[in-house]
Each structure stands twice: as structure tokens, then as C-alpha cells.
Amino acid sequence: MTTTLITGAGRSLGLETARRLIDAGHTVYAGLRNPDAGDAVRSIGAHVVRLDVTDSASVQAALAELPQLDVLINNAGILGTAYGVDDLNADAMATVLDTNVTGIVRVTQAALPLLRRSANPVIVNVASGVGWPRYLQDPTHDEYPVQAVPYAASKAAVIALTVQYAKSLTGMRVNVSDPGYTDTDFNAHSGHQTVTEGTDATVALATLDQDGPTGEFHDRTGPIAY
Template sequence: MTTTLITGANRSLGLETARRLIEAGHSVVGGVRDPAGADVLRALGAHVVRIDVTDQSSVDAAIGSLAALDVLVNNAGVLGAGHDVDGLDATAMEKVLATNVTGLVRVTQAALPLMRASRNPVIVNVASGVGWPRYLTTPGHDEYPVPSIPYPASKAAVIALTVQYAKNLPDFRVNASDPGYTDTDFNDHSGHQTVTEGTDATVALAQLGPDGPTGEFHDRRGRIPY
């Protein structure tokens, strides 16, 4: 059975990804900061582990508790503060990058030794269209009106990290997903997509075989050209 770790798995996109991959036959490990609040995740059939992606000891303990790992879904993320230039400072930037970028690297690096033993290692990094300059600069895209700086910058970094990890790990399938403008807590439930639609790309990429694409950025319609 495919063993899959999903960070930030206790709500919204992470919870729906867990539900769908369990339904697809994966053995899902749901990584959460507070296991006491993960009853819904357990009810789906997931095994719950505590993981704070900003804390190395927490990450090491979580990965160390696993006997095997085939798929890693780096879903944990924060929106942060600094939603316009006047509200931005270095501390706001650092807090977002600590989770969305450094946290992703911390978990991935800890997971690599275990994943190298898999016959089909797969990494999915949940990015966003707000990290895509073409969307940010094209009127008509959902991302165009977004003034925030830390979150888009962090997701641009996630896309670049995905490409570089894919180049360094040719035996892995490493891709980034764009959930799109999805109805979640992040946007006060203003998104026009359901969480199921928002997880389409992540779920599809998590089920790739060894001959699947790598180093790509996908939304629910398929590959987003670079």
C-alpha cells in the first residue's frame, strides 16, 4: 500500500486531500500541529502525527515514527500578515517564509532518506497561482488584484524549489499544484471553487507513476506552461 504523509492535514485543502487519497487506497498519515484537534482526520481513517514544520525536532520525530514513505504532500502553509506595502515588515515576511518555504525544505530533507527506499517516490508541493508572475500581471485572472507580498513571494519560491528538487531527484516525481481560488478559511470562504475542485491537481499528482511528469506546475485542468 502507498504510504502518504500530508502536512497541514486537519482542515480545508489538507483534509480533503487526505479524504480523497484514503478513498483512492493510500495509507494516509495526517501531519498536524495539534493532534488533539484532529478527530475528523482520524474518523476518515488517517493515522495522525504531530508535526510543526517550523520545528526541526518535531519534524524529525514525525518522520522517525514512519516505517515507510512513498508520497509526501507539502500542504502546510500560512497566509500571514503584510497584505499591502504599508503593512509589510521583515518580521511579517520571515514568518510566512518560515512555514511556506523553509518548513517545506525542512520536511522534504528529513523525508528523503525514507523516500529513497520507495519504488515510486512522489513529492507534491502545494503552491498557488499567486506565485505565478503571469497570473499576477494579467487582468482577468483571479490572482491579478492580490496586493499581498509575503504569501505570493513564498509560493513563487515553492514553484522554484519544485523545479530544483525535480532536477536533483531524477528518480522521484516532484511537482507543484495550484489549488486555484478555492473556498477556504484563507480567503474568508470567498473562493468560487469547492475544496474538492481545489484538490484535484494535488490528488492527481500524488498518484503519479514512475513514468509521470516531474518538475511541473499543475492546476485542475493540467500542466501550467512555464
């Protein structure tokens, strides 16, 4: 049985990822900052663990509850409070980076001992096309109108972080997904994709076997060229 941990799994993309992987036969642990808000993910058969990616003690305690771990999905993320340059300051930047980037490092480093004992260890980091400079500069892409500096910078960092982890963890499949512009609470339901479409890349990468790619950036259609 494949055991999977998903951070930020209580709603939207995280919840749908949990549902699809449970349907695929995974035992899913759903990491939530507030387990009392976990009714939706419990209803689909996931095990809820308290996990705040900004709190090292919380991360360590959550990992200690897992009997094993084969797949880690770093899904938790925030948009932040700075939406342009005029409202940007260092604290706003640091808050987003602490969750979206440093949070991945906290969880991944804590998870490595368990992952190294797996026969097929997999890591998927959920980024965004908003972290892809080519998309931000192309008026034909959904990402072009986005002005938020912290969120875009954090997702660019997640893509680079993934490549570097993949180079170091040669026995694992370590990849990064772009959900695309999906109808979720995160964007006030303005996205044109369903949550199922938005989780296609993450689910595909989470179910790779040992012959699968590593160090790649994928959307629902496949690899995105670096």
C-alpha cells in the first residue's frame, strides 16, 4: 500500500488530490493547520494530522505519526497580502516565502528519513505558472496579468528548489507541478479549469514508478520545457 502525505489538504486542490489518490489505492494523510476543519477530507477516507508548514515542531510531530511514507506532496501555499509594488514590503515577502518555500524545506527535510525507507519514494511540489517568467511576460497566458511579487517569486523558487532536490536525491522521483488557472477559493473561483483538471499534473507525478522522470516541471498536458 502506498502511503502519501499531502500538506494543505483540507480544500480545493489539496482535497481533490487526496480524493483521487485514495481512489487510486493510496493511504492518504492530510496535513492541516487546523484538524477541526478536516471534515471534508475525513469524509473521503483520509487520515488527518495537524501540520503547520511554518512550525518545525508541528512538522516533526506530524511526520512522527506516519507509519511509513512513499509519496510527499507539498501542496500548502498562500497568496499573501501584497498584490503589487505599492503595497509590498519585506514582511509581506518574508511571510509568503516562509510558507511557500521554507515550508517545503521544513517538511521535506523531516520526511526524508521515511522516504529513504520506501521502495519507490516520490516528492511532488506544487508550484504555479505564475512562477514561470516566460508565462508572466506573455499576454496570451493566464499568468500575464498577475502583479503579486511575493507569490510569483515564491513559486519561481519552488521550481528551482525542486530541480536542486532532484539532483541531490537521485534515488527518488522529485518533480514540480503547475495546476493551471483553476476554479478554487484561492482565486475567488475565477479560474476556468475544474479542480480535477487542476490536479491532473500533481496526481500523474505522484503516481510515477521508478522509471519516471525527475527534476521536471509539468502541467496537465505534460512536461513544460525549461
